[in-house]
Amino acid sequence: MNCLIHPTYFPNVAHVTIMVKSDVVYFEVCDNYQKQSHRNRTEIYGANGKLALTVPVSYTQKNRQLYKDVKIANEDNWQQQHIKSLQSAYSMSPFFEFYIDDLMPLFENRFDYILDFNLHCFEVLLHMLQLNIISKPTLCFEKEPIDKIDYRQLVKRNFEVNTLQPYTQVFTEKHGFISNLSILDLIFNEGPNTELYLKKQTL
Template structure:
């Protein structure tokens, strides 16, 4: 299977990881222009009130379309780390595996990296370990459109999935999108798709990877 190219995402949806099954490698786009209201700085979790968005505030938001994704800085003037952590504790504190992962996640959050890309990469590397995904992660060194990427890296067979998953997209909108097998969730009777990988990990722990196929 070819390598997969994704943009950097904050606590990506489980579908992100399902798309990597069988891939040769993951490439992360570091040279695209930052886009607001995407998974680059937000994720979707499940609470007693339903699905809820958690957003990492960034600096220079008003001119973010002119800033590289890899250069976007996190805005720590807002106490978002404490707010996100408390929300995760409230939503998932009683799940079977919250305590199993909590200390590791807490350490990543409270390192308070300067760049959003750094935070996302630290979280992604942790999730790879949790899911036992052993494919290498590469960072792009310059930007190429999907049609020209292969011309500049002819040795790489690549599946371009940049901005393929978005918070606004309906579940299953892409006909070739890989699905995540339904699993018991903390709230509600109907399965809620497209949640952050955190939801699956907190509910299924080391078995989470078996639900990605």
């Protein structure tokens, strides 16, 4: 199958499950930006439970902008805050030390646009997991896509996925299993087993 999906900030497990099972991943890059979505937000498992990491963007609802034109608000020191949060959440996970060096350039280099940054995140994930996923950007916005299964609804923050199989997380004993977090949660906890886990999931 071919899928149509939004590039997001370290996509959640459901997003990557769809990508791994697709022949071609079409990234929606021709839509209008919308707030309150996973476009600029990822969720990890901190010591107190679910923790949202949000990339600040320069955007107002009054002036509609295309997703590809929305800039990151780099005056906020968000990159340092995010890497500290990841270190605090996952430094005790089995595979943190194995993968963290691959992620560091994303938090050390400046990125001007949220879409470009998200696509860089995707490329880093492919490298980390040695995945061969064919991806293409959309050339125009299609309300009713042709020859693609539309998974764009997964970008919504309130879209729930409860069918994912549990795996051991750092703070499972404190708060239980939290489903559909950032793919980083799965990678740090499952390491090389990540791809096999994703292929076993059904949405």
